[in-house]
């Protein structure tokens with residue numbers, strides 16, 4: 001393979017730039033031509049494609065976000081636009097594509113793969129919701145950002161002796177809540193994978209109050225089946241304790257990537273470019289334990305993320 005493209009798609013994640021750098025520089029080292037596609041699949045449909053050189057990705061390792069920009073393309077879900085994307089790639093002579101993104105982005109890539117383009121998925125999403133890999137790029141940074149914020153919130157929550165519900169990202173996957181809640185010493189962790197029992201939380205809070213507990217931190221993933229403001233209201237009504245909500249939102253998605261995310265991005269980005277050079281079938285690259293792995297793209301997409309119940313139980317026991 002001589003000419004490859006790379007794009008970032010879906011929600012941005014810290015470390016996407018480090019992955020891009022690894023793709024571009026590995027591709028160039030292997031004497032391939034590398035083209036950057038701006039604004040994800042939207043940009044692809046518009047032909048926003050530019051050749052990248054070694055210096056194009058200089059000084060970006062430490063930067064959050066994505067210098068290629070990103071988008072969620074609705075029209076790319078339609079077959080006629082998928083055909084159009086292949087025509088554009090053919091017009092530029094691009095035979096292989098690295099897609100840095102999450103589930104939706106890989107699903108888009110699969111459609112291109114079915115039309116003859118070799119596609120390599122690099123897991124870029126803070127959600128850590130991909131089944132085939134232990135970790136995704138951006139997750140570690142997001143968790144560390146949440147940890148810092150929890151510690152700030154703890155100060156004011158304890159001073160006022162309040163309950164505080166902190167909503168973190170994660171529509172289907174509770175990993176950000178679980179990892180930040182466990183390591184941030186939260187009193188309760190609410191995730192979409194485990195049904196929430198508000199009465200039991202109220203009972204625990206009241207028991208704690210009797211025992212002299214001054215405040216409570218509740219980390220709640222956004223995808224949990226009770227709205228945050230409703231939960232706050234019920235807690236306050238039942239326990240009589242002043243309760244506040246903090247929705248962390250996009251603060252979690254920005255910032256300079258941690259060492260772990262930079263490393264994950266570098267090894268998976270490099271592997272994706274290498275796989276294109278080797279001309280193998282479309283795959284998704286990730287990590288299991290210390291090993292960099294790749295899984296056939298469709299199979300990777302079909303693998304359901306396993307929720308680590310043991311970790312959740314440990315967090316509950318330690319809280």
Ligand code: F6P
Nearest residue numbers: 010011012125126127169170171
């Ligand atoms: O990137 C994943 C994610 O951060 C989710 O956790 C969140 O629900 C969503 O993106 C929000 O994305 P948008 O940028 O479309 O508002």
